Amino acid sequence: MTDGDFDYEDLGLVAGLEIHQQLDTATKLFCACPTTRREPEEHDRAFTRYLHPTKSELGEIDEAALEESQVEREFEYLAFDTTCLVEEDDEPPHRLDEEALDVALEVAALMDMTPLDQAHVMRKVVIDGSNTSGFQRSSLVAQGGEIETSEGAVGIEDMMLEEESAARVEESDAGATFALDRLGIPLVEIGTQPDIRSPEQAREAAERIGMLLRSTGQVKRGLGTIRQDVNVSIADGARVEMKGVQSLDDIDDLVRFEVQRQVRLLEIADELAERDASVGEVQDVTDVFAETDSSVVRGALDADGLVFAVPLYGFDGLVGEELQPDRRLGTELSDHAKRHGAGGIFHTDELPAYGVTEDEVAALREAVGAGEDDAVAMVAAEADVARGATEAAADRARTAMEGVPEETRGANEDGTTEYLRPLPGAARMYPETDVPPVEPDPSEVEVPELLTEKVERYTEAFDLNEDVAEQVAYGRRWRLFEDAVERGVDPNLAARTVESTVTSLRRDGVPVENLADEHFHGVFDLVAEDEITQEGVPELLTALAEEPDRTAAEAAEEAGLGSADEDVVRDAVVEVVERNEEQIEAEGMGAFSGLMGEAMGALRGKAEGDLVSEVLREEIQKRS
Incomplete structure (x- = not known):
């Protein structure tokens, strides 16, 4: 069965979304530091930490955190002149930011959600290095709600207000480096009910939620400021969470490819059952490769490494079975081995290759007692990594006999996914005792105009064509556009200036990021007063971008842009x-x-x- 043949209703596809959107507030969620992003090279100091999982109130350790802790890693944090002790986890967090809470309540109103009478801050265990404290602070602020799609309503389950993680700058085998400028930026996490029944509906629902969020005018824009997680399962499969989807364009492909993966895994499980397959014991097979010319294996052995292998009885031909484009069952085994420090695995469905000879493959099979109907997976790595990585691959092979494992996977740019960790459980959350609860007050919240309504108003009130109206309404400078019209500037000129003119100047290398609101206000005032012509606007904006300390009037005079008679x-x-x-x-x-x-x-x-x-x-x- 190909993807084009999938009947999603027949397969029992169930999907839900988690949308994470950074809020554009003045300060961070639990401190007074600004939410402005910085370049890593601007840091003025750095420090390191080792993170370990903590037990919940019931004495349990979250499975995902436990797996993360099995490989000890050093985390380096880049601090800036705006970094405070809260961000460094050397001071208790402050009270929850009121501006962020107000924005969250606006979002709740747009989705017909019901705010909680009292919101409590919780700690969510995260020890991948993205938080200096080893946990992320999060608070449930609203529940219930609904959005409409062309394929039916999608329920909104809940909305959390939480702090953003630190930005990953660099990663190595020993650990990772993070920048603290992003840590603590407020964000909302919106979770839908599992009401989505097709890849197209998943994308449409995400687009609708994104539009509602941007309608507040108080969310950050740009790459990385919004992320989508997608939960997918089919009737005989399992719930899989796919994290870190950066683009809406990827969501439908991710859902399709995950359905394909689960269908293939179920087919493989059925075939393994017919073959009475099993997974053997991990064994040291270093002697088999004592004279190898394989650069990968030789490199490990020359560094005093070892080679371990595991026989996969009845797996022949199935380890190389494609689950997603360019990703096979063997790739899944490799993902698990990599989580334990290895660079990957070799398996007999792809060997001889990579310098491993046919004779070495035969010797490998003999060493672990594998027949022609069996497969063998092997890892060549440092002595303290090789066995653990091979055991991890073996565990994933055992899971393949059962079907589809519940897990968290990372989204790739091509729409495929890779294993990250097990699904987190309830032991991941426990109360934050340093931050008092708050009582959300939705009575003061003004429900903002939807972007779709704004587009309609622009076309009717200002006679903009629909494409231009949508470009302005969905853009970052719609307030500047409305201010310009109030100043008496022609709406089409105002729209062209804040969108197409700025875009054109940026493409020409003009540093338009230097243009502040007051620059645009000054330019529009000069146009409204007939001091400059509309043809002079691009040149004046260019002059202001290149020397932003000047006023629009000063720049116009210096450039000789006065209106000629x-x-x-x-x-x-x-x-x-x-x-x-x-x-x-x-x-x-x-x-x-x-x-x-x-x-x-x-x-x-x-x-x-x-x-x-x-x-x-x-x-x-x-x-x-």
């Missing part, structure tokens, strides 16, 4: 026409288009295009 325009046009008399004699009005550009260039944005056009036509007609 008709006499000045005519003088400039006559000069252009006289330079091109031969062309005009030959082409007549056919020369108009080329000369119009030359005349506008000569005036450098000092005159409106309509006036220049009118004068140019007159002068050409006089000479033709």
